[in-house]
Amino acid sequence: MKYTTALLTALLASPLAAMAQDVTAPKILVITMFDGETRPWLDNLDLSKTVAIAGLPESAPALSCNDDLCVMTTTMGFGNAASSVAAVALSDKVDLSGSYILIAGIAGVDPELGTLGSAHWARQVLDGGLMHYIDAREIPQDWASGWLKLGTSQPGQDGGWTAGTEVFALNADLAERAFQLTRDVELADSERAREYRAAYSQTAAQGDPFVSLCDTVSADTYWHGKIAAEMIENHVAQLSAGKAEYCTSQMEDNATLTALSRAATAGRVDLDRIAVLRTASNFDRQHDGQTAAESLGANSGGFGPATENAFRVGNTFAQAVIANWDDWKDGVPAK
Known part of the structure; x- marks a missing residue:
């Protein structure tokens, strides 16, 4: 079929052609x-x-x-994160099939493994909220906790059942490469954060902010305190067969990754191109001589450094990928 100039002009001016022309295909989605x-x-x-x-x-x-x-903003919590990410990943206005996706936000941190303002690349993302719960006032006297793995009837019991979204193992090569590219980034700090972290006895907590590799836990419930943190540590050990090292806690990442995994099934996203970075705005538990409630409400001075460092570290990684796109476009390059 031969197309006249007028017909070609009409086709190019059509809504379908306009949609095709307006598709955004970023190298990085933050x-x-x-x-x-x-x-x-x-x-x-x-x-x-x-x-x-x-x-x-x-x-x-x-x-x-x-x-x-x-850059996109999901708004907080599992429901918002999953809904927003699904909307973007499945939108005809965006092509993420070749994009690297960086989740970059703040978190609580285990003082054994991080400090205020520190930045942590995740190797695994685990759900700390999909559990059975019995109030501590009603549990048997020999139970240490009322939090149980789904499908089990007592703490620490193996087996049970799952929702299928409890554990996401990220591309280890990408996490390692992101860490190597950002380990020497100059991190922000604050005078209040330096004062506050001095009350903690753990070596990592007392030190300056740094970049590391570890694992992150998601939960809609913003839990806090030594007892809850130890329960989460035990739960992570169960979920990962002892392979995960919990260090940060946040309220979205398993939901975000669930939406992205659905999009990957539809051919819209490459799961091997997803990185998760969380920076510490607060400790997940109290220091000696402090109650959990006091710790939860404390002004630790970590929020400003954490939000700034999520950008500094995340953008250092993003710009390295962009500047060397020929090396990255087909997948994570060898070192």
Whole structure:
């Protein structure tokens, strides 16, 4: 069939052609969870292009992009994270099939493995909320906790059943490469954070912020305190057969990864291109001489450094990928 100039012009002007022309395919998609995490990306990068996506929350209805990188805000919690990420990953306005996806946000941290402002790349992401729970006032006297693995009837029991979203093992090569690229990033700190961390006895907690590899736990419930933290450590050990090293806690990542895994099944996302970075805004438990309630409500000075360092570390990784795209476009390059 021969096309006249007029027909070709009409076709190119059609809504379908316009949609095809407007597809955004970033090299990096950064996923943040609330405005405090998003703000450093917007303040430090030129992300003047906006891509509105149906299904995003009213408070964050669009991606902010340049030619290489986009940032989105899910808003907090499992429901918001899964809904927002699914909307973007399945949208016809976005092509993420060749993109690297960086989840970059703040977290609580185990003082044995991190400190205020420290940055931690995840190797595994584990759900700390999918459990049975019996109030501590009603458990048998010989039970240490009322938190039980799904499908079991007493603490520490193996077996049971799962929802299938409790454990995500990320691309180990990507996590290691991200760590190597960012381990020497100069990290922000604050005077209040230095004062507050001095009350902790753990070596990691007392030190300056640093970058590491470990594992992160997600839960809609913002739990806190030594007893809850130890319960989570035991749960992580059970879920991972002792292979995961819990260090950070947050409220979205298993939900985000569930949405991304569904998108991967649809051919829209490559799960081997997902990295998770969490920076410590608070300790997950109290220091000696402090109650859990006092710790939960304390001004630790960690929020500012954590939001800034999520950008500094995350952007260092992102810019390395962008600058060397020929090496990264087909997958994580060898060292």
